Amino acid sequence: MKYISTRGNHENCTASQAIEKGICSDRGLFVPKKFPHVSLEEIEKMKEMNYKEVALNILKRYLTDYSEEELKECIGVYDETFSHPEKTPVVKLKDGVYVLELWHGPTLAFKDMALQIMPRLFTQARKKNNAEKESLILVATSGDTGKAALEGFKDLKGVRVVVFYPAHGVSDVQRLQMLTSEGENVEVVGVVGNFDDCQTAVKNIFLDEELNLSLDKFKLSSANSINLGRLLPQIIYYFKAYLQLLRDNEITLGETIDFSVPTGNFGDILAGYYAKQMGLPVGKLICASNKNNVLYDFLKTGIYNKQRDFFKTMSPSMDILVSSNLERLIYHILEDGKVLNRLYNEFEETGILELDTASLKKIQETIAADYSTEDECLETIYDTFDKNNYMIDPHTAVAMNGGLKNKSRKTVVLSTANIYKFSSSILKAFDLEKNNEFENIEALEKLSKEDVPLNIKKLKSLKILHTKVVEKDKLGDVLRSL
């Protein structure tokens, strides 16, 4: 399997080269030249497989320059650091809705599903490509990716990680998780700005020749979902969810189901699109946004306009106006790097991207759009608990609301974060908010009867290790000082 750039001006790469590089030198993103196919007969045979077996089955189709032994060694992480035996259990709620819990990893967000295995894939990639320089992994986060990357890459030889987060744009627990991160090779830096400022600055660093010269002892890479090593492992849980429903006789082989995905940087939903392209019987993918509804507007009109107000919401991980992986989706629809290059050059100049009607229609055949206001988000948290005695976090609530509003068949709602990352927002839905986050956590435990994970309890006594905060045009200086 070879990987090419969405912008059409980059040599073919192997999977390991693409993972080590993170982003293409022509500013594009790596995409597979074609999608591997999984037949219904194969899906039937996979029914009884555990998570690791499904992971191997899917990943070996993409990571063709990794041996089966190497892949197994990487996949082993799912037994080592995930707290649930199923890894991604599916919980049945009322009215034909299922919740896919993706937060049983060490940092309690779906990002662990990829960021636990990716460091192993990355280390193998460095070996395969005889990497001499240390890798410097830059991460922009709106809350969850940061901690997951810090945890995954902690003390990994040959790798340094710098995480940039919006200093005033993440939840209290997300901030504490990052600022207390240990590891000789990690650094966390607050940015006076929003997630888009962090992400744009990071992308610009890759292209800054002067800065790259002064960082000559490093090879830059990324742990955001622009890196293939993030995207591909996320395909696994779409298959696993389908297989679990099949195994539990909730669906029959070949029956199409929908997935509702809380969406920010478009990586998670794109993994669902890849699963569908591979042959998984997916009907619609519901792209569920919060009040930052730039994707909703795009999916309805074909016009992506980032020139708009940026809202801080109770689902901060989705507070994003430039959704990086949309570029990959548009590439797969257009199948023409030159046209995509033109569209994205215009977008970078004007902040507006306009897609032709035929291409938009093609996207709409697979992807439906929805968004939730803050009030709808609170109502959904309340109603879901009231009806099912099941508590969800605000990101999952956005997907739940989108899933319910657009429901035409059995629907799996992706649950992307543990409730205790967002206790205060959840308690707002019940009018039970307390004075500080640790009191909120206690109150939420009483209400939900869900145990507080140890990694959350521990936060109270951990030392703050990272205090740096910089202006959004000063990220380069942080790196020069490394």
Ligand SMILES: N[C@@H](CCOP(=O)(O)O)C(=O)O
């Ligand atoms: N929602 C993310 C933002 C970055 O997205 P990614 O999937 O590209 O890493 C976060 O929580 O940081």
